[in-house]
Amino acid sequence: MTRIVAFNGSPKGSKSRTQILVEAFLEGARSAGADTETVFLAEKSILPCEECMGCRLPAGRGKCARKDDGHDLLEKALDADYVLLATPLIMDSMSALTKTFLERWFPLVDPRFQARHGQGTFAARTVRVPDWIILSTCSFPEQFHFQAMSTIFHDLSRTFGNRVAAEIYRGEADLFGRLGKMSHPEAIEPYMDLLRSAGREIVRNGSLCTDTAEALDRPLIPFDRYVEEGNAAWDRILEGTCRIDEHP
Numbered sequence: 001m002t003r004i005v006a007f008n009g010s011p012k013g014s015k016s017r018t019q020i021l022v023e024a025f026l027e028g029a030r031s032a033g034a035d036t037e038t039v040f041l042a043e044k045s046i047l048p049c050e051e052c053m054g055c056r057l058p059a060g061r062g063k064c065a066r067k068d069d070g071h072d073l074l075e076k077a078l079d080a081d082y083v084l085l086a087t088p089l090i091m092d093s094m095s096a097l098t099k100t101f102l103e104r105w106f107p108l109v110d111p112r113f114q115a116r117h118g119q120g121t122f123a124a125r126t127v128r129v130p131d132w133i134i135l136s137t138c139s140f141p142e143q144f145h146f147q148a149m150s151t152i153f154h155d156l157s158r159t160f161g162n163r164v165a166a167e168i169y170r171g172e173a174d175l176f177g178r179l180g181k182m183s184h185p186e187a188i189e190p191y192m193d194l195l196r197s198a199g200r201e202i203v204r205n206g207s208l209c210t211d212t213a214e215a216l217d218r219p220l221i222p223f224d225r226y227v228e229e230g231n232a233a234w235d236r237i238l239e240g241t242c243r244i245d246e247h248p
């Protein structure tokens with residue numbers, strides 16, 4: 001049975017709106033027979049790597065010396081067939097929680113440099129690392145805001161020797177509302193169906209069909225409308241005629 005473990009790195013934990021998308025994806029995966037689990041990194045204690053190098057010496061046996069949840073979470077990740085990294089786009093990059101979690105994957109790579117095909121140096125791998133599914137949301141409407149983060153995940157996957165099996169990026173995430181209140185259900189509901197299809201396709205094919213990937217990337221509503229409605233909502237909030245939890 002395919003096992004997918006999602007690590008949600010939103011500081012909001014289970015109130016993360018990225019999680020709305022994760023749930024639909026995992027629902028699709030389960031309908032194709034997968035076993036799924038979600039870990040909210042905000043509920044865990046994960047300290048940054050101090051580069052003590054202990055994990056790289058025989059005495060450290062590949063284990064991080066820090067006393068927190070980092071080691072157990074890495075073990076949980078390694079037991080999965082796919083690791084779904086769910087993160088809000090924060091300052092054009094992955095969330096600090098997601099980044100700190102990935103720092104703790106440092107024990108998986110050998111300290112020796114390895115030249116590959118004359119294209120640069122990468123650390124050598126010591127274990128099989130599950131393929132990644134990346135799922136991220138951001139407030140800005142355009143999809144290009146995810147480009148820098150996508151490059152980072154692809155660079156990291158060359159180091160870890162795993163595959164980025166799927167990337168699902170969703171601008172216009174304000175449409176998913178705050179506190180679960182959504183606007184434009186005519187656009188959101190078909191999108192949620194696409195996410196369910198994506199979850200099924202990963203389990204069945206190990207990747208997304210081109211049509212699904214392309215459809216997931218399309219705007220939910222036109223750019224001008226998103227900007228106009230979002231700004232109008234903020235005008236009302238700032239005037240005090242609308243509460244923040246009623247936005248959008």
Ligand SMILES: Cc1cc2nc3c(=O)[nH]c(=O)nc-3n(C[C@H](O)[C@H](O)[C@H](O)COP(=O)(O)O)c2cc1C
Pocket residue numbers: 010011012015016017018019087088089090091092093137138139140141145173174
């Ligand atoms: C500190 C901070 C920085 C953010 N930076 C960006 C950004 O660079 N680009 C963007 O489009 N949205 C940005 N956002 C908005 C979030 O990406 C967006 O609200 C996301 O859907 C939140 O997902 P979550 O509820 O799962 O945490 C930022 C939000 C916060 C709190």
